[in-house]
Amino acid sequence: MKFSRIIANTGEWLSGEGPNRQIVVSSRVRLARNLRNKPFPGWAKKAERLEVMTAVKEAVSRLPEMEDSFSENLEALSPLEKQVLVERHLISREHAAKGVGSAVVMNTPQSLSVMINEEDHLRMQAICCGLQLENVHKMIDRVDTELDGQLEIAFDDTLGYLTACPSNVGTGMRASAMLHLPGLVMSDQINKIINSVNKIGLAVRGLHGEGTEAMGNLFQVSNQTTLGETEGEIIGRLNRVIEQIIDHEQNARALLAQRKAITLHDQIGRAYGLLSHAYSISSKEALNLLSIIKLGIDLAVFPDAHRFPVDELFIETQPAHLQKGAQLQKMTSEERDSLRADLIRSKLAQVPQPDISRLTISTHEPPETT
Amino acid sequence: MQCDVCQSKEATVFLTQIVDGKMQKVNLCEGCSKEKGVNDPTGFALADLLLGLGDSQQIEKTAASNKCPVCGFTQADFKKTGRLGCSNCYSVFAEGILPMLKNMHKGTRHTGKVPAVHAEQRERSEKMKSLQESLDKAIADEEFELAADLRDRIRQVEAELAK
Numbered sequence: 001m002k003f004s005r006i007i008a009n010t011g012e013w014l015s016g017e018g019p020n021r022q023i024v025v026s027s028r029v030r031l032a033r034n035l036r037n038k039p040f041p042g043w044a045k046k047a048e049r050l051e052v053m054t055a056v057k058e059a060v061s062r063l064p065e066m067e068d069s070f071s072e073n074l075e076a077l078s079p080l081e082k083q084v085l086v087e088r089h090l091i092s093r094e095h096a097a098k099g100v101g102s103a104v105v106m107n108t109p110q111s112l113s114v115m116i117n118e119e120d121h122l123r124m125q126a127i128c129c130g131l132q133l134e135n136v137h138k139m140i141d142r143v144d145t146e147l148d149g150q151l152e153i154a155f156d157d158t159l160g161y162l163t164a165c166p167s168n169v170g171t172g173m174r175a176s177a178m179l180h181l182p183g184l185v186m187s188d189q190i191n192k193i194i195n196s197v198n199k200i201g202l203a204v205r206g207l208h209g210e211g212t213e214a215m216g217n218l219f220q221v222s223n224q225t226t227l228g229e230t231e232g233e234i235i236g237r238l239n240r241v242i243e244q245i246i247d248h249e250q251n252a253r254a255l256l257a258q259r260k261a262i263t264l265h266d267q268i269g270r271a272y273g274l275l276s277h278a279y280s281i282s283s284k285e286a287l288n289l290l291s292i293i294k295l296g297i298d299l300a301v302f303p304d305a306h307r308f309p310v311d312e313l314f315i316e317t318q319p320a321h322l323q324k325g326a327q328l329q330k331m332t333s334e335e336r337d338s339l340r341a342d343l344i345r346s347k348l349a350q351v352p353q354p355d356i357s358r359l360t361i362s363t364h365e366p367p368e369t370t
Numbered sequence: 371m372q373c374d375v376c377q378s379k380e381a382t383v384f385l386t387q388i389v390d391g392k393m394q395k396v397n398l399c400e401g402c403s404k405e406k407g408v409n410d411p412t413g414f415a416l417a418d419l420l421l422g423l424g425d426s427q428q429i430e431k432t433a434a435s436n437k438c439p440v441c442g443f444t445q446a447d448f449k450k451t452g453r454l455g456c457s458n459c460y461s462v463f464a465e466g467i468l469p470m471l472k473n474m475h476k477g478t479r480h481t482g483k484v485p486a487v488h489a490e491q492r493e494r495s496e497k498m499k500s501l502q503e504s505l506d507k508a509i510a511d512e513e514f515e516l517a518a519d520l521r522d523r524i525r526q527v528e529a530e531l532a533k
Contacts, residue, residue, distance in 0.1 A: 036457050039441040043455040119453070141483070148485045154457030155488050159471075160480025162457040166467055167474055169460075171482040201476070228477020 003081060006070050007324055010315055011088055011110030011127065015308055018130015022298045023246050025178040025218065025311075028089065029137045029235075030125040031144055032163045032172035036154040040164035041102070041117040049101030049117050056116045059150040060105045065112055065143055071105040074098045080330075083320030089127060091115055112143065119164050120172075122147070131242060133175050133235045141231075160227065170227030175235050177242050178207075182217040182295045183252030184245075186267070187260075193245060194219075201225055202241055207287075216287030216314060221245070253299070254361045265356045268296045276348045280337040286317045286344060293351075299361065301354045309347055316343065373399035438462045498527055 013026045034040060038052050053073075061071060074082070074095070082096040091104050095118040106113035115123040126140040147153070154162040161172040168174070184190040194204045203224045206214040221242060223234045256264045271292035275281075281289075293310055296302045315321055317340050323331050331339070373381045379399035437444050443455025445463060454460065460467060472478050484492070501524050508517040 034457055037440050039443075039456045040454065042451065042453050043441060043443060043447075144483075145486070148487065153485055155485055156457075156460060156480075157488070157492065158479055159460060160482060162460050164453045166454070166471055169471065170475065170480045173482075225475040227471060227475035227480060230482040233481075 003070060003072065003077070005108070006106070006110065007081075007084060009110075010312060011090070013111065013127045013129045014311055014315065016129035018128060018132050020131040020246055021129060023180055023249055024131040024242065025180055026089075026127055026129055027131055027133045027136045027177050028125055028127040028175070029133060029140050030123060030174045030176075031140055032120040032161065032168045032174075033122040033124070033144065033147070033151075034120050034154045034162060034164070036152045038121065040119070041121065042119060042164060044101075044117075046101055052121050053101055053103050053116050056114075056122060056151065057103055057105065059147055060114050060116070060122075062150070063143060063146055065146075066105060066107055068108045069105055070108070072103065073100070074102040074104065075100045080320050080323060084324055087315060087318040087320055092118060092123075094118060095123075112139065114143075120168070131177060131239070131246075133177065133239060137173075137175065137231060137235055168226050170225075171229075171231050171234065173226060173231055173234065174222055175238055176220050176222030177238070179219050179221060179242070179245060179249075180217055180291065180294060181219055181245070181249050182291050183249045183256060185217045186264075187252045187256060189248065189252060190219075193248060197221060197241060197245070200241065202238065215284050216291040218287075218291070250361075253295075257299070257359060257361050265354075265359075267292050268299075268301055268354050268356075272296070272348070272351075272354050275344050278341045278344070280334070281341045281344065282333075282337055283317060283319060283340065286340055287314065290314055290317070290344075293348075296354055300358045301356060302351055306351045309350065313344060313347055371397050373397060373402050375399075375402040436462060494527060494530070498524065501527065 018024070018027070035052060035055070038044070039048050041049055041052075044052065057071065060066060061069065077085075079096075082091070085091045085104065086093055086096050088110065090106055090110060090113045092115065095102065095104070095115045098117065102115070102117040104113065104115055111128060112126050113124070115125075124140055124143055126136045126143075128136045128139075156162055160170040163169050163172050181190060181193075184193055197204050201224050203222050205220045205222070207216065207218050207220070221238065223238055226234075229237075271289040275286070275289050275293065290310060290313055293302065294307075294314075297304060297307050297310060319336055322336050322339050322343070371381045373379045374397050376399060379401065381397035382400050383398045383403040385396045385398070438455050438459045439462070440458040441456040443459050443462075445466060448454060448459075448463065448466070454463070454467075468478065501520055505517055505520040505524065508514075508520055
């Protein structure tokens with residue numbers, strides 16, 4: 001499959017349906033695996049990396065899940081193409097920095113992707129929309145089991161799956177959910193939530209994982225520890241915490257609507273006004289304002305039909321996505337800011353003005369009984 | 371109670387320290403407590419001891435000769451990068467890694483998924499172990515007919531393993 005087809009379609013997780021879709025943007029589970037007694041990518045020589053890559057790529061390509069897949073060596077991708085994959089969360093920023101000896105394989109719906117020779121020989125992930133970590137884990141677990149028969153995976157009876165960094169040893173699993181929390185940010189409660197989540201051994205991070213800034217009121221919550229608990233226990237713990245954060249976010253929104261109605265209306269109105277009339281806008285400002293529009297859709301101030309186009313803008317306004325049409329010449333940031341504003345204006349022209357009289361606070365969707 | 375450091379002598383010095391709201395306990399024998407400078411509480415952090423950093427000099431001494439035979443990685447490389455060289459490094463540097471894992475994770479024993487290949491091997495080796503124990507007991511009890519039968523079964527499992 002051609003890379004142009006990957007570029008042309010955003011992933012399934014953006015357009016799909018899932019539980020708690022309004023607040024939980026996506027659920028992701030990543031597994032780290034290595035081949036036994038082969039030097040980890042960070043320590044391996046080029047020839048060793050190539051050998052591992054060839055073996056792993058062949059095994060991955062043979063998976064039934066990867067029947068119609070995109071597979072490419074990292075050195076064959078342009079910096080812009082790599083950045084598109086990073087913005088879609090299909091590869092990590094660390095992986096994008098790799099060259100010869102690393103590769104990526106993903107399926108057409110972009111729900112499964114395998115990074116070869118990132119920090120570990122294999123980093124495979126599944127991503128879906130909404131809060132459904134168990135399902136997402138099942139998807140990637142099946143791939144893992146299939147690969148297990150074909151590759152000699154490093155596993156120790158006591159320590160479990162052996163990884164390049166001791167912080168991933170055991171299950172090698174990192175489960176995470178991307179949460180949209182404008183209510184908690186606007187009511188200044190977000191730091192309290194982040195602190196208490198950190199205290200119970202879970203990590204809260206920005207849009208693109210470790211060390212990144214929170215933009216667009218998007219936060220990634222994930223497990224910090226991988227040894228001493230089963231995969232099910234880790235996901236269960238994470239789920240319970242996320243359910244609570246969802247409750248807090250719903251409450252924060254309800255309180256804002258009741259006690260700070262004018263501030264809330266004002267923010268939504270201003271976001272709409274700015275985005276509809278700006279001729280130059282940075283990526284950060286765009287995300288922060290789009291987040292308020294998204295909140296407006298959740299609160300029925302804008303018709304629900306515009307949910308997907310707005311969600312899509314979160315991705316389409318990122319630097320590499322903006323430039324993917326004009327792939328040859330590299331754009332300056334001023335050019336990007338202007339192109340971004342054009343794109344947003346044209347999309348928002350379809351969205352009617354905010355109708356504050358329709359503002360309703362939806363009740364918390366009941367959690368799935370499992 | 372045994373000393374946490376030398377794991378052989380009886381512990382006589384019991385230390386409790388609270389760091390970041392977490393309680394840490396260490397039990398030491400007299401010799402180790404002196405060696406670690408426990409008598410001088412100001413210059414002593416339990417976390418360092420638990421992490422194995424308190425006796426880093428000692429680790430480095432043994433580590434200088436410690437090199438992973440599979441990939442050539444050393445303890446010094448680990449200190450520099452925070453990553454290991456290959457899966458075999460976990461057994462070569464176990465002494466330094468295990469205490470670290472204790473601080474990093476919820477436990478020190480993997481309780482999650484076991485790959486099918488391993489599960490089978492584990493089952494076989496456990497079966498072997500129990501057969502061997504029964505055999506020893508049968509011989510001790512002078513039940514030679516049973517012993518002969520057990521010996522045949524062990525050979526059978528061994529043949530399966532060799533396949």
